[in-house]
Amino acid sequence: MKHDKFPGHVGRTVAESTPWWPTSRNHKQQKPNIVVVVLDDTGWADFGCFGSEINTPTIDRLAARGLRYTNFHVTPLCSPTRTCLLTGRNHHAVGMRFLSDTDTGFPNSRGSIDRDVALLPAMLREQGYGSYLVGKWHLTPSHEISPAGPYHNWPLGRGFDRFYGFLPGCTDQMTPELCEDNHQVDREFPQNYHLTEDLVDRAISYVRDHTVFRDEEPFFLQLAFGATHAPFQAPRSFIEPYVDVFAKGWDATRQDRLLRQKALGIAPEETELAPRNEEVSAWNTLSDDQKLLYTHLQAAYAGFLEHTDLHLGRLVDELARLGELDNTLIIVLSDNGASREGGKDGAVDTNAPYSGLPQSVDEQLKRLDQIGTRHGGAHYPQGWAMAGNTPFRRYKQHVDLGGVRSPMVVSWPGGIAATGEVRTQFSHVIDLAPTIMSLAGLDHPLPCDGRSLASTFADADAPAPRSTQYWENLGHRAIWHEGWRAVTEHRQGDAYEDDDWRLYDTEGDFSESQDCAGQEPDLLKELIGRWWQEAEANNVLPLDDRTLVQLLRARPPIGLMSRDRLVFRPGQSHVPISSMIAGSERSMVVTASFRDRAAGEDGVLVSSGDAQGGYVLYVMDGRLSFEHVQLGHRVVCVADAVLPSGTCEAGFALHNRNGHSAEIVLLHGRRRVGAARIPVTAAHLSFWGIDVGTDAADRVSSAYPADFAYPKRSFETLTIDFLDQPLIEDVAEAMESTE
Structure with a gap:
């Protein structure tokens, strides 16, 4: 076999061959290490x-x-x-x-x-x-x-x-x-x-x-x-x-x-x-x-x-x-x-x-x-x-x-x-x-x-x-060119051509405190035109002054948030907060399914969020329990009957009311076994998502120890059925706040 690009020699045996290795280069002598430290929201x-x-x-x-x-x-x-x-x-x-x-x-x-x-x-x-x-x-x-x-x-x-x-x-x-x-x-x-x-x-x-x-x-x-x-x-x-x-x-x-x-x-x-x-x-x-x-x-x-x-x-x-x-x-x-x-x-x-x-x-x-x-x-x-x-x-x-x-x-x-x-x-x-x-x-x-x-x-x-740099966000626009900067703060719904532009001489006005638009109308007009040129060249168009709420409402049906039914299994991976399903702002029915459940089996069936804000469904002393905490409001609802053994289902129905409140109903199958009112629900309960069969973070309830995992032997599935479309405005407001 020929090895035309091999600098050594390949013979029939090692004794007849000449090995070769690439020459080691010390890149460190020629190039610096790079450390980029990015802080977030620091003025x-x-x-x-x-x-x-x-x-x-x-x-x-x-x-x-x-x-x-x-x-x-x-x-x-x-x-x-x-x-x-x-x-x-x-x-x-x-x-x-x-x-x-x-x-x-x-x-x-x-x-x-x-x-x-x-x-x-x-x-x-x-x-x-x-x-x-x-x-x-x-x-x-x-x-x-x-x-x-x-x-x-x-x-x-x-x-x-x-x-x-x-x-x-x-x-x-x-x-x-x-x-x-x-x-x-x-x-x-x-x-x-x-x-x-x-x-x-x-x-x-x-x-x-x-x-x-x-x-x-x-x-x-x-x-x-x-x-x-x-x-x-x-x-x-x-x-x-x-x-x-x-x-x-x-x-x-x-x-x-x-x-x-x-x-x-x-x-x-x-x-x-x-x-x-x-x-x-x-x-x-x-x-x-x-x-x-x-x-x-x-x-x-x-x-x-x-x-x-x-x-x-x-x-x-x-x-x-x-x-x-x-x-x-x-x-x-x-x-x-x-x-x-x-x-x-x-x-x-x-x-x-x-x-x-x-x-x-x-x-x-x-x-x-x-x-x-x-x-x-x-x-x-x-x-x-x-x-x-x-x-x-x-x-x-x-x-x-x-x-x-x-x-x-x-x-x-x-x-x-x-x-x-x-x-x-x-x-x-x-x-x-x-x-x-x-x-x-x-x-x-x-x-x-x-x-x-x-x-x-x-x-x-x-x-x-x-010599030139542009900016755009939420319809707000600016451009710097050769020491001058034009800026406009867009008002949603206004025609872009009606925006009020300001003009600053950045070389003589470090803080941009003196608006020169009145003194330099031709220069301002030139910079506005240059902004549109930059917008065309950099794919800025179409201009979009929709709020984040409106942007989210228009987003395509992708991800867990778009589904009406989700089926989880105990022992599966954590559901991250970015899934946008960890809140309590949507009406939903949550059902845990058991096969051959034994008497005395206790543990968490599902937890969302943590002690700062969240909800948890668990079984303790044989009784189904639900807790919801948000902004200091804690609701505890305990079933009035012991959860059956054998093959059965249990869970809760959460009915969201006008505003941020909800009604919670505990269920054994289709039978109502407890109810309570939740005064405060939210799309963003905390920064932690959902865990099935355990409470893995800073536990939602202090009623149980550690993660209080439910035995996997009999716990088969955890199903969430959303009864209506999410209140997208609430979700969007939460996302806008976090950004």
Whole structure:
């Protein structure tokens, strides 16, 4: 047999042959390791090195020996920003106009990145890199997040070698639904568990393994924290010190932060504070109770961020210990601006606004000591989100700077000589992939909308990589071109040609506080025309100003949520919260079927959610029992007869009433054996999905021990029959809150 391409020689025997091995190349000497740290919903002004009162010594240390980019931009939402980061493409152009949860039926919003688009980890892998994702993904359509996949839009299907984290947009920090590679993770969550600590542990583990087993090759690690997306959860020792710090309120905080930003050189001396967002009250007009609650909620956010920074420090220290830090490019950014989704009053329990049932200040004050704990995952009021985005206006979901200006810190001791310097070039998240690829030795391997920022590492006066960038979200639009930015906040239902555009000279007006539209009408007209050109070129059309509620109503019939009947079996995998069937907002009949059931068999038949919010059907002392808990309202219903032995059926019927209440009826077959009224139901009960035959998380009821699994010997099936279409508005409101 001939081996024409074999450099050695193949004879009839080994003695007559010459072996050959490829020459080993030490890629690490030529290419840096890459670590991209993505924080969630963190405002431009929330890092200490960007003017905050919050302690972020790890990020500040990286900035002190690297660079801060003060004119860096993202999109107003997480899925689009993560798409831009991993492709170098504008998100509309590759199918991710909005969230991965939603497929509108148009090419620009399929809920996943187009399959023919290569992602950064896959491109780096071809350059000899190991590629690892730890933390949030949120680029898989909801109906594909299941124990059976399909997996082509999971991280390993898009180029990562290993993955550990969560697939949806957010999760509870103390009882998260986790996945590893292509499977769900079954694990216990001790009282001291925290997701941030777990993610950093896994990131360190991946890096250690890589340096041992692939020591001549570089690595790419994307560490995407759940922080600082709500729910805010951290040890109380991190939260309590900030209560006094933020008692001054959000107006004074904004003023103080801008002064520090000027002193730090990240905001020009002439920068003005953008006017207070019109929906936010002046701090001095609030009641004492409001101030007390709001201050504690902001303290929870601050403690959450400091806790995250502390554990990020463990990763940085480990890189140093392994001798990898000097040759590692570390980029830290936020996926969008701070979020106003806590509403006017915020929440001691994030499940309240996510359920569409915000609680009053008086109700929340009774639970101040729970803020940040397992049962008090918090969210701050919108006024604190405004402060997080100092000195800009608006928030996440908007294309004003409060939604799209992100703090970015870049550190690479072995490759960037400058330390503690500021870079002011206009840049955007689509510029990061080509930057990274250029450092990996491959310039623009595929169509790429961004351009490399590498020239700015050494030269503070290097030109911006591009002259134009557009934005669009929910019909809100903006465009930057050669130092000018035009912005419009669209009102749903209005004709787009009637939108009121503003115009800002970004080189002389850092905070976009002075509208120049009246003075420069021709320039504004030119920029609006240029926006339409960019929209055509990047697949932004059709423009769509539908709310998330309306988008969900129009989505195709896919996934578990579209089915009228679901049949589960004990021992099967966990049903994730992203299935959108774990709530109690739909009328349904749940039936457990038994064969040869023996007397004395007790256990959980089905549980949905956890102790923060959920429902459970179980048998105890031979009697069928149902419990439902939501926002402090616990309902317990116990059957008035013992469950029969032998072959039988048992379950409950839940009849949803107008509003958020329901009637629950316990059933032995068709016989009614108990009834109760549920005062509060919701599409979002908690951040945990459904378990059949067990209560696997923070158990819904304290009436039984541990997971209280029902014996599989006789328990055959668990059937859920939905009696009507889901209240899609409630589901959509819950999803909008979580994003």
